Amino acid sequence: MKVRIKSLHGRGPWVVEFSQSQRCFHVHQLGDALYKNLGMFLRAARCDYAPIVLVETREDASAFIKAFDQRPDRDEPFTANDVQAAATAWLKWRKGRGVEESTALDVPAPKRIAG
Numbered sequence: 001m002k003v004r005i006k007s008l009h010g011r012g013p014w015v016v017e018f019s020q021s022q023r024c025f026h027v028h029q030l031g032d033a034l035y036k037n038l039g040m041f042l043r044a045a046r047c048d049y050a051p052i053v054l055v056e057t058r059e060d061a062s063a064f065i066k067a068f069d070q071r072p073d074r075d076e077p078f079t080a081n082d083v084q085a086a087a088t089a090w091l092k093w094r095k096g097r098g099v100e101e102s103t104a105l106d107v108p109a110p111k112r113i114a115g
Helices: 030-042 058-069 080-096
Strands: 014-019 024-029 049-055
Touching: 014 030, 014 058, 024 030, 024 058, 030 049, 049 058, 058 080
Parallel strands: none
Antiparallel strands: 014 024, 014 049
């Protein structure tokens, strides 16, 4: 069976990933992220990109990241309160753009989230 990996480029929704080692977010279209991650997997390369959210537009991904970048203590790990505040700000931004959410965003309450 032959898989056409290159056909994934530039396809699908946008994915926001977070790298703990780089301490930053990365945004790619889903197809590009899968292509990149598959390549790293096949080369047995270390990769710590964690997919955080799928969104429809690049603008929405940027707004999501901006909500997290508003934290005054950006050098500290994310707390559950940080995540809840950022998610609330992002959902408020989406609602202002006329996007209604079909489900509530439920954030678990861990003590610390590495970030």
